[in-house]
Amino acid sequence: MRAIRTRTARTTTARTTTAAVATATVAAVMTVVAGCGSDSDSSASGSSSDVSGDGEVVITCATCQESPTDPFLQYNYEAVERFNEEFAGTYRVDTIENANAGSSDDRLQYYQRLALADDLPDLFQLNSGEVKALQETGKLHDFAPNLENDDEWAGTFHDQAFDALMGSDGQIWAVPQQRDAIGIYYNVELLEEAGYEEFPSTWDEFEDLAAELKAQDKIAIAMDGDWATMLMWVNLIGTQPDGAEFLGEGIVESDNWGADSAVVEATERLRDWHVEGYVNSDAFSGDFQNAAAPYLTEEAAMVANGPWFVNTNLKTDSAAPGLYEKTGYAAAPGWSEGDQGTVVVSGAGWVSGTTDERKLEAVEAFVKFVSSEDEVLKQAAATGANPPVKVDAAAAEDANLEPLAVGLIEEAAELTYRYPHVRVHGPAGFGTAWKNLWPAYVKGEMETDDFLQRLTEDAASEAAG
Amino acid sequence: MSAPTTSTSGPLRPPDDERRAAAGRAAGAGKATAAGPANRTARRVVGTKIPRGMRGPVAVSLLPGIILFGTFFLVPFFVLVATAFARWGGLDFAWIGLDNYRRMFDDPVFYKAFGNTLFYAAASMFIQVPLGVAVGMVLALRPRGWRTLRTIIFVPFVISGAAYAVIFSMFYNPRSGLLNNVVGALGLPGDRDWLFDTTTARWAVAATFVFIIGFVVVLVMAEIASIPSELYEAASVDGATTWQQLTRITLPLLRNVIGTAILVRLLVDIGMFDLVFILTAGGPDDATATLALYAYRAYLNGEWGYANAVGSVILALGLVLIVTVRRVFRIGERAL
Structure with a gap:
């Protein structure tokens, strides 16, 4: 009897313990599962203001995290610190750690998902292609009224600074962070050794130079099958009479880019540079560093990229000693003089x-802050990017802006052609389609017509979502 | 460590302590086999009755597992299957019946991706697994330095796929990669772009993983260690050569583990993504694209329903492979 009682007691104890453990486990799991559905760091865009106890309006920024590798993110981080200090007690920007803060293929999807969940950050950055895609969610704030209500602020921006960031009905979905001319970096010494005192002014001359460099066992122009290659394709199209029109409108409206003779000629000329051996043999990797490396080691004489290349590559330890001093930055040659x-x-x-109205006030205060003359000069110094606003010449000189970039942006105003990059107006799927088809085309596995037809279709279908 | 050179010790003789343990297991197994069908029935688990008072706590204890399984498997599974019949781009949703599948089966790129996926799976099955089994059998002979070799062979298996892909993208780099340097040093043309030439791209990608045999090697070595040494001793007494012992005792007894290795590799390969994505992004001209990458592209385009339709094909392919490989290799059935 005593044994039975003991056994019963043990069973009861075991039952109680099991139940307690099970209940605790379930509670823990439920907490974890419930936690998966929300992001405590992000704020719902439609929610009421986050106002701290002392009346400070708090907004979130998804592209303001500290970054040792991305100078733009790092600038944003430091700008937020300055903003928070200046507006302490009124506004504060809280940083969201975001794996998609820098440029990545997933970034648009990430923000589209947040838009669907009505959980977009109060503040973040997109490129013009992403702005076009995300505006369809109807969840982006239109800055047009803000600019209309503040003529003085609106007047500080360069003409056409908003062109790539506008909606079809005049909405302004984004306040630009920079306005840059993108040119071609060249090694002055290598060009001189090839017999060229100045950068070529025509594509024919450019090819003569390339042939001479090849004869000297140098890579004429470094490419990557992606960004740098596309830049040269755009340059070859944009320097033709109707090229800018194609890059602005035709690239979206046309159902066969092969019907445009400017595109055909540009495409074939770029292909021929590969066939002739003017480019690096790893020109299809899709990794810009494979284009940067030969330039930085002086194996290649030229590489196309934006002004940020100076800080991210030219002035780093990866560059050959003294390379920055012997680097020039030029506009693209033309099809004729x-x-x-x-x-x-x-x-x-x-x-x-x-x-939220109060948060929008904070957002407006922040974008005005970062587009102020003082801040754009700080940004230019930190990133090499040129200001989207007009800057007093004396202030710009005092700020010691990157002379290569400043020189090109000044030269750009005088050039015959100015045109957007394919990523501005082109279909969002262009990059993926290009990387996939370009190597096969260059290696002769498809004709130009076939390549351009497929590029048109794949770029469009891959953006169709 | 004893060198397995004499025929009496068998070609794959485990060390003494392991052999004793294996002999014990073999003795047990022998009894069960000798007992015939009745004993097999006796060994079958027929279910354990839960005491009446414990049913509540047991049910509650199972609840976390059920919730996790439901949340992270069942719900995504049903979402995938259901939305495969929908146009779902995040911004819109509409049932479209079989349109996603019609589009998929009309798309030549889908067939390329499907073919590539099967190619990678076949490369695993016909190169990686046999190679792993062979190396595992050799290492089970405990040659000098086998422990070091086993570690070296296993290390690539624990390196992340992404890191591995980056290493191989440098290895294949036509300008500065090791491969072209070696090829060039041999007096052959050393400027081939292995990853971005449609004739070599698929093979170059496959070559990055078919030699990662660590998993199969370890699996095989563990299985060999459990084979009773008495089998080899008996075979030696009957005059079987080392080769005969290897092919008529060891290999048949590895059937289960070879089937498992093939199954695991196939299931990993039909979902192959990171390696291809980093090495070639599916190019050139989709020559290396896989079904998973094809689905990812659709997902990136906001075509979530279409991506899930592709996902359902991967799922179906996985089920077919599981059933087929299990049947062919009779996985789960006792080898002895």
């Missing part, structure tokens, strides 16, 4: 996903 041109882009812009 005097017809040079350059890519001009607005780059990334500040966007907002909030609809």
Whole structure:
């Protein structure tokens, strides 16, 4: 009897313990599962203001995290610190750690998902292609009224600074962070050794130079099958009479880019540079560092990229000693004498996903802060990117801006052609389609017509979502 | 460590302590086999009755597992299957019946991706697994330095796929990669772009993983260690050569583990993504694209329903492979 009682007691104890453990486990799991559905760091765009106890309006920024590798993110981080200090007690920007803060293929999807969940950050950055895609969610704030209500602020921006960031009905979905001319870096010494005192002014001359460099066992122009290659394709199209029109409109409207003779000629000429051996043999990797490396080690004489290349590559330890001093930065040659041109882009812009009035006040205060003369000069010094606003010449000189970039942006105003990058107006799927098809085309596995037809279709279908 | 050179010790003789343990297991197994069908029935688990008072706590204890399984498997599974019949781009949703599948089966790129996926799976099955089994059998002979070799062979298996892909993208780099340097040093043309030439791209990608045999090697070595040494001793007494012992005792007894290795590799390969994504992004001209990458592209385009339709094909392919490989290799059935 005593044994039975003991056994019963043990069973009861075991039962109680099991139940307690099970209940605790279930509670823990439920907490974890419930936690998966929300992001405590992000704020719902439609929610009421986050106002701290002392009345400070708090907004979130998804592209303001500290970054040792991305100078733009690092600038944003430091700008937020300055903003928070200046507006302490009134506004504060809280940083969201975001794996998609820098440029990545997933970034648009990430923000589209947040838009669907009505959970966009109050402040973040998108490039012009992403702005076009995300505006369809109807969740982006339109800055047009803000600019209309403040003529003085609106007047500080360069003409056409908003072009790539606008909606079809005049909405302004983003406030530009930069306005840059993108040119071609060249090694002055290598060009001189090839018999060229100045950068070629026509594509024919450019090819003569390339042939001479090849004869000297140098890579004429470094490419990557992606960004740097596309830049040269755009340059070859944009420096033709109707090229800028194609890059602005035709690239979206046309159902076969092969029907445009400017595109066909540009495409074949670029292909021929590969066939002739003017480019690096790893020109299809899709990794810009494979284009940067031969330039930095002086194996290649030229590489196309934006002004940020100076800080991210040219002035780093990866560059050969003294390379920066012997580097020039030029506009693209023309198809005929005097017809040079350059890519001009607005780059990334500040966007907002909030609809809360008080938060929008804070957002407006922040974008005005970062587009002030003082801040754009700080940004230019930190990133090499040129200001989207007009800057007093004396202040610019005092700020010691990167002379290569400043020189090209000044030269751009005088050039025959200025045109956008394919990523500004082109279909969002262009990059993926290009990387996939370009190597096969260059290696002769498809004709130009076939390549351009497929590029048109794949770029469009891959953006169709 | 004893060198397995004499025929009496068998070609794959485990060390003494392991052999004793294996002999014990073999003795147990022998009894069960000798007992015939009745004993097999006796060994079958027929279910354990839960005491009446414990049913509540047991049910509660199972609840976390059920919740996790439901949340992270069942719900995504049903979402995938259901939305495969929908146009779902995040911004819109509409049922479209079989349109996603019609589009998929009309798309030549889908067939390329499907073919590539099967190619990678076949490369695993016909190169990686046999190679792993062979190396595992050799290492089970405990040659000098086998422990070091086993570690070296296993290390690539624990390196992340992404890191591995980056290493191989440098290895294949046509300008500065090791491969072209070696090829060039041999007097052959050393400027081939292995990853971005449609004739070599698929093979170059496959070559990055078919030699990662650590998993199969370890699996095989563990299985060999459990084979009773008495089998080899008996075979030696009957005059079987080392080769005969290897092919008529060891290999048949590895059937289960070879089937498992093939199954695991196939299931990993039909979902192959990171390696291809980093090495070639599916190019050139989709020559290396896989079904998972094809689905990812659709997902990136906001075509979530279409991506899930592709996902359902991967799922179906996985089920077919599981059933087929299990049947062919009779996985789960006792080898002895």
